[in-house]
Amino acid sequence: MRRLLGRLLVGILAASLVGLGLSAETIKLTVTARAVRGGVNSLLVQWLEDVVFPAFEKWMKEQGKDVEVEFIQFGGTDEALKEQYALDLKVGRGADIMGFDGFWIPEFDAAGLVKPLDEIVGPEVWEWEDWKYIPPSMREILGYKGKVYGLPLGTDVRVIFYRKDIFEKAGIIPAGSGIRWQPRSWEELLNTARYLKKVLPDVIPLQINAGTQMGEATTMQGWFMVLLGTGIHMYDFDSGKWYAKHPGILEALNFYKTVYIDEKLGDARTQLIPGARARTFELFRDGKIAMLVEGDWFWRSVLAPGSEWAVPNRNEVVDWAMMPAKEPGAGYRGQNFVTISGGTGFILNPNTKHPEEAWALMRFAFSREMQLEFQKLQPRIRARTDVPVTGDPVMSEMAKALLPLTTVRPMLPGYPKISYEAQLMTERVVAGVMTPEEAMEAYAEAIKEIVGPENVIEE
């Protein structure tokens, strides 16, 4: 009996050794991003799992390499993903390729958690001939201090999305006229909202992001879009200092106060409850919000067919308008209209055990052929100059109108903390616990603690 057991053990041991030997030849790569099939960024999962990975595995096989790629879906918020990345990278783990928001790079780089592509793979990164189709402005999205950390899926712009069906019902646009709505100043925007509130009391006229629940979506789709309309940015690129106190900040906060407190043109509750962003998507989908300031991601991913918040007849019932400055010519750089851009993409994990294959996968996914495949699923502004925005006139139109007007966030390690303070400042105003003056005072105090009093502007 004992002998039998011994033989069995040897057998198992031998079999597992053979098994190990075999599996060692298969290289396993993992990719992760905030994307879930049938949920958030569903099209990204479809593109990667159904198109890119099988084609890549086949291509590698032709070169005599067994590679298996797995996508790890992440369904939490951007903030939760960032936290996960920081923890993963700190302990030397994490997926080989990570979906990354460009503005996280400086903060992660300062901590030594991420590395430029050529430090991970080696100088041969620059031998890729397709770099010539990726212009410097696109390389900067996942770049910092002249180094490139990854490749962006594209860039974006921000606009006011409005429900045409609601506007027609309220009589703002004559039905079937094809006339498009475009406010020229804050007053015109607010007047539209006021009129909607009067005619259709069940609809929330205007939702502009505020508060910490929305995270970076508040800073980008809310705070920046209002603040840029007063003529300033959060950061003065010439002097390298942050605006701590400025009449523009007060004007922007007063705009929030008008919308959420004084006239209740927007619903503050929707901004402050947990899951605020998903809630606004839901309300817009159900025709309960008339105007929502969002990025083009909202059009091409959130409202798109197959998404959780899909609007089936999107092209008939949703339209967009540019965000006006306070008054014509009063916006940032003297503009009439304002917008801001960011971008997400993929970076290589410095801890990857297969830098060569991981870089091969990145290159493959960002090849013209694969990007065109993605364009079929989700037309947008891509990183490659040889991949045009095709198939969606709305996307091309937004890009054409707004890319010349756009600006970006300062790529600095301190930015995320200051961004949070800006979110908190709007929250204090829309929750009605502070006046705009008090909120600005608290903001100034906080950012002086973050960057030091010598790095702020107080006017």
Next chain:
Amino acid sequence: MAFLAPALLFIGVFLLFPFIWVLIISFTDTALTGPSAANPSFVGLENYYRLFNASRWMRAGEFGNALRNTLFFVLGSAILGQAPLGLAIALAFHRKKGLVRELVFSVATMAWILPDVAVAFAWIAFLDRDFGTLNAVLGAFGAKAIDWYFEKPLVAITLFNIWRGTAFSMLLFSAALGNIPPSYWETAEVAGANAWQRFRDIILPLILPHFLTDLILITLWTFNTFTPYLITGGGPFFRSETVSMYTYRVAFKFLEFGRGAAVAVVMMAINLVLATGYLLSLRRGRAWR
């Protein structure tokens, strides 16, 4: 001494060392991201100063605000909620058997042992403004729907915690009551004592030490519990943010472990004061008897 070595080593490695480590990093600007992650430096008492900065201590999102919320939460849910309710249930079914007792005990215990996440989801649904069960029930009686999470977030998590934790007090008191010798009841009956007299002269003195034990445990648990975060996230506008949520937010929002450690040290100190206070009164209670 050699006999104790393994135990001491265990305590040293898993208790003493982490404690000292937390204490040390609370005086630094250690973080996971940003410039100070690569080169953490000693910042003295700055983290503590920011915690107790008098000019904004009670502002929403600051430590004082979280401490006040915690005080309400612990008083309301543990001391005024769980302990008396648990005692009431134990007394109601004292020396009784039957289906009702089994049912009540099972349901209460179930609330106590279910996993946090499942329970949190159930409560989110239960208290929802538009579709929640509670508002539906209240509505049936003609009451106006209450926006629990937005208007009464602290009351909501307090109710939740009473529901969640009463089982412990109930089981503890029921065991304590079961330990009272039956001869006491017989004597009381012969002497013609009424219910109140029985409670005052027999039950109360005999379960008093248990009462203190119960209070120590549930106060500490409630003070440190994190489950309500899954329901309200501390919001809206920090109105239901307790100290444990504050610690989490400070430590993990920007992964600033130095600041997080400072909060943790203060929390430990508060826990220590609470525990010491109870233990002393427990000892005094014994001496008095």
